[in-house]
Amino acid sequence: MNWTDLSSVGYPTLFLGVLVGSIVPIVPTGAVVGAAAAIAMTTGHLSLPLVLLLAAAGAMVGDVVTFAVARLGSDAAVRWLARGQKPERLVAARRRFARQGWQLVVVGRLLPAGRIPVLLAAGAIAYPWRRLLPATAVACVLWAVAYALLGVLSGGLFDSPLVATFLAAVLVLLVTGVINLVARRRRERVGNRG
Template sequence: MNLDVLTSAWDGDTAVGYPLLFGLVLLGSVVPVVPTGLVVGTAAAFAMTTAGLGLALVLAVATLAALTGDLVTFAICRFGGPSAVRWVTRGQHADRLDQVREQFRRHGWQIIVAGRLLPAGRIPVLAAAGALTYPWRRLVPASLLAAFLWALAYALLGVVSGGIFDSPLVAMLVATVLVLAVSAVLNLIGNRRRRTVPAAAEPEPCETV
């Protein structure tokens, strides 16, 4: 994503900045084509170094957008039928989806929170919640908590870079590097965990779902 575009959009124009932040996070939460963590991190860095955006509002808007995107994804999986679930979970491994579905039965709302924070965990969790017709009254509070913790985590990376550098562009560049580095580490951990969990489940072949 071009940081110059974000800088020009956020610089001194909150009428554009906050809707842009909301729209990008919402889009990336429904169709994963936008690096939403990067958007939040750079927005927080920009808020720390200029008066164009407020940090508290960045956190609030990012949380609301992420929550909205998760609820839309859940609704698609719950009411759209098998074809909609296949569309949402395209690129996901079937064994991974089955594993998440079983974990969801045991842990419920904790899986919703963990799925938001862990790489490649959100889509399988929301698909499982939709397939199992998880009740809205439990989903919404859990998704709100998950969205807030997610937005807070990436905003903190922007706060760190914005607190060190005075230049908005430099702060956003550093926030970008921090977000990418953290994402790479989490992906590495997630991949290692996914490789070990199926191996640990092999001694129980007779167990049914």
Template structure:
């Protein structure tokens, strides 16, 4: 199992970090649940491979915007007023590492933050440590959901399904709270 489990985890998280078609949090939670209920996977290695896949995906996403041609950057910035880009550059100058970490932890926040960082030429030397910290926190958070489900059930199948469901529920709740806060701030403005 480990001969296919770790590569599947790494490449699943990598692909899902670049193109959000794979529920990467559910994948990490499921792998952690398997690690808790069987001897086939090790939790520290699950964390390592999940972090590595997420980091490689995030750096790739950033690189597309950062190293892309002028046409690619214009396409990413399409519809944005010049003052918004200036504002984004100033936000990244002040607290870019926080934006990268929060973008990784908030569902659907990672790709826009990384593309914005690349578009405003956020420096690699600041991005890489922020990405590493964000990916470690993200992997631990989703693995904890798998650890919880693995601690509740002895069956790897039930623990894996529960971990995936927990991840999806947590993601849905975070999205609902974010939507509620956005709507509330619009009403108050």
């Protein structure tokens, strides 16, 4: 392996970053995908189709592992995965999952902080693997495309890989912040009505 070639380091970093961030949300996976897409747009070191494929694959493997731990794992493993999640959010996800399973898998992957409660709820109610896997595949492809588009946009605006990568990360963080703000305001409005 040639460690001076960006593709030798970039592809494994992308896949592993998304995989780890999908299991333990310590890596900003959207920013990783956006940055890789920006690099693909501004250099010849990464291929955009491979970026999309590896991002979707890493996200899918991570989501399947999270679901498997929730479905097959011990109570301690589920508590470890659920740390940092508000209990009322998990309870609400369980109730809705019974009615709208596959839609929740897709939307949960696309919304910041929605994936883990949805996957834990799916595991807790023993959602069938045969339904989860196709929904997860669709969700991960849509997620990879959405965040790669932010990188493509920044790569199209700037020729510098460094500037494009920085802008992609900033765009991802801004989009995530706006989505969180809108979701919080919506929850507050619904809570005030009830």
